Amino acid sequence: MASRRDADRPALSLFAEELRAAREAVGLSREDLAARLNYSASLVGMVEGCRRVPQADFAARCDAALGTPGTFARMQKRLRTLAFAESFRPFAEHEAAARALRNFEPSLVPGLLQTPEYARAVLATRPNTSEEEVDDLVAARLGRQAVLGREDPPLLWVVVDEAVLHREVGDRKVMHGQLAHLADMGQRPNITVEVVPYSAGAHSGLLGAFIIADFDDAPSIVYLETAAEGQTVEQPSVVAKVALTFDTLRSEALPRKASRDLIVKAAEEAWT
Numbered sequence: 001m002a003s004r005r006d007a008d009r010p011a012l013s014l015f016a017e018e019l020r021a022a023r024e025a026v027g028l029s030r031e032d033l034a035a036r037l038n039y040s041a042s043l044v045g046m047v048e049g050c051r052r053v054p055q056a057d058f059a060a061r062c063d064a065a066l067g068t069p070g071t072f073a074r075m076q077k078r079l080r081t082l083a084f085a086e087s088f089r090p091f092a093e094h095e096a097a098a099r100a101l102r103n104f105e106p107s108l109v110p111g112l113l114q115t116p117e118y119a120r121a122v123l124a125t126r127p128n129t130s131e132e133e134v135d136d137l138v139a140a141r142l143g144r145q146a147v148l149g150r151e152d153p154p155l156l157w158v159v160v161d162e163a164v165l166h167r168e169v170g171d172r173k174v175m176h177g178q179l180a181h182l183a184d185m186g187q188r189p190n191i192t193v194e195v196v197p198y199s200a201g202a203h204s205g206l207l208g209a210f211i212i213a214d215f216d217d218a219p220s221i222v223y224l225e226t227a228a229e230g231q232t233v234e235q236p237s238v239v240a241k242v243a244l245t246f247d248t249l250r251s252e253a254l255p256r257k258a259s260r261d262l263i264v265k266a267a268e269e270a271w272t
Contacts, residue, residue, distance in 0.1 A: 059072040095223075098147075110158055159253050160193070160195055195253060
């Protein structure tokens with residue numbers, strides 16, 4: 001069966017070929033270019049061999065080192081979804097352009113609010129995934145978070161089940177850092193984090209995680225997590241049902257301040 005990287009090879013080949021050609025045109029070895037980029041020669045070799053998805057910083061440094069202003073940065077933009085799981089790629093562009101995002105997670109901190117250590121601990125559990133692929137997946141997940149730092153960031157409503165605060169991912173240090181980060185992010189004016197407490201009992205969100213992307217001039221789009229692969233859905237009737245589920249979950253959740261207090265308490269009492 002073809003691997004994810006094999007499937008991506010045609011899309012990566014143009015970047016790799018142009019990088020190799022530009023490097024050779026100015027008489028640089030891989031080691032020479034690596035020194036100018038402040039990256040390892042092995043990474044340069046992996047990118048040229050279509051074995052690593054180049055990130056935005058790598059592309060920008062290539063443009064500076066090779067005198068190709070904007071060339072590799074533009075090509076990298078076309079590759080930015082390749083490190084995502086294939087099923088998430090169609091939704092990634094919608095997430096990046098959304099005016100508002102509504103996210104529910106029953107068991108994990110949402111990707112947009114994960115720390116690097118927590119993200120790595122989650123993604124490292126994927127079967128048949130090499131360390132290099134985990135590196136790409138972590139970089140891609142953290143890259144998604146750039147949407148929260150843009151000049152006009154989207155409104156982000158996150159609702160999590162209380163189980164998220166108590167499921168150990170990584171180790172105690174990772175969990176403490178992640179919950180502290182979650183509490184801090186929830187204080188931003190455009191981000192609301194709420195927790196559905198155990199006292200709420202069974203609720204419809206236990207059936208699975210989802211994200212709703214809302215736009216000013218287009219219908220909302222939903223990403224549904226599944227046991228196999230996620231699914232991007234634009235069908236209005238399905239989007240409406242998921243939106244109703246989110247509203248119901250918010251009605252079960254603790255208010256913003258009480259949610260933050262619960263997150264901080266879990267960080268200090270359960271993970272220190």
